[in-house]
Amino acid sequence: QSALTQPASVSGSPGQAITISCTGTSSDVGGYNHVSWYQQYPDKAPKLMIYEVSNRPSGVSNRFSGSKSGNTASLTISGLQAEDEADYYCSSYRSSTISYVFGTGTKVTVL
Amino acid sequence: EVQLVESGGGLVQPGGSLRLSCAASGFSFSNSWMTWVRQAPGKGLEWVANINQDGSAEYYVDFVKGRFTIFRDNGKNSLFLQMNSLRAEDTAVYYCARHVDWTYDIWGQGTMVIVSS
Numbered sequence: 001q002s003a004l005t006q007p008a009s010v011s012g013s014p015g016q017a018i019t020i021s022c023t024g025t026s027s028d029v030g031g032y033n034h035v036s037w038y039q040q041y042p043d044k045a046p047k048l049m050i051y052e053v054s055n056r057p058s059g060v061s062n063r064f065s066g067s068k069s070g071n072t073a074s075l076t077i078s079g080l081q082a083e084d085e086a087d088y089y090c091s092s093y094r095s096s097t098i099s100y101v102f103g104t105g106t107k108v109t110v111l
Numbered sequence: 112e113v114q115l116v117e118s119g120g121g122l123v124q125p126g127g128s129l130r131l132s133c134a135a136s137g138f139s140f141s142n143s144w145m146t147w148v149r150q151a152p153g154k155g156l157e158w159v160a161n162i163n164q165d166g167s168a169e170y171y172v173d174f175v176k177g178r179f180t181i182f183r184d185n186g187k188n189s190l191f192l193q194m195n196s197l198r199a200e201d202t203a204v205y206y207c208a209r210h211v212d213w214t215y216d217i218w219g220q221g222t223m224v225i226v227s228s
Contacts, residue, residue, distance in 0.1 A: 001172055003155065034213035038156070045206055045221055046156065051214035089156050093213055099172055100146075100158040
């Protein structure tokens with residue numbers, strides 16, 4: 001089962017904005033708005049940051065935003081802070097296999 | 112407090128079996144779809160299986176079909192993953208999570224499974 005494609009790493013300076021892409025197909029990212037984003041610190045459980053492409057759960061900073069164009073979803077972190085340094089994963093429903101799939105993961109580094 | 116707590120992980124030999132448990136509290140477990148997700152050491156997240164509210168529908172990733180079974184006991188607010196015919200590549204941290212609105216909003220802390228001789 002092939003994962004969604006994310007860049008391995010993205011970096012930025014404090015205060016900058018960065019964007020992480022998540023590329024799939026018309027059977028998953030492109031076909032549905034069921035795209036989520038998760039933040040994971042080392043040896044910790046993932047935390048939901050964005051659901052249904054662009055919705056933020058209660059308690060998640062508005063510095064995190066999501067969008068989608070065609071088969072690619074994106075997570076943007078604005079006003080980058082040291083605490084944003086973590087791994088980020090996208091996920092989507094995949095109709096072709098009636099399953100869920102995660103992205104390959106992106107390590108965000110704050111310079 | 113909304114919480115999921117996994118248990119049951121450990122060291123098992125190839126071909127062996129293990130049952131993972133996930134105890135839920137602080138939310139309506141019986142009204143929630145539930146999920147198992149795993150993460151091999153140094154690797155990314157991998158969806159394993161989903162189960163609907165009453166346990167009548169189960170969905171699995173291809174490489175565990177026929178080996179793993181997800182089930183639940185709503186009376187005990189518990190989710191389970193029965194893992195048989197374990198392989199080295201099943202070595203991972205296994206997380207349970209609540210599945211709502213096509214996403215996973217509550218996660219447990221994970222339990223480690225090591226398949227090795």
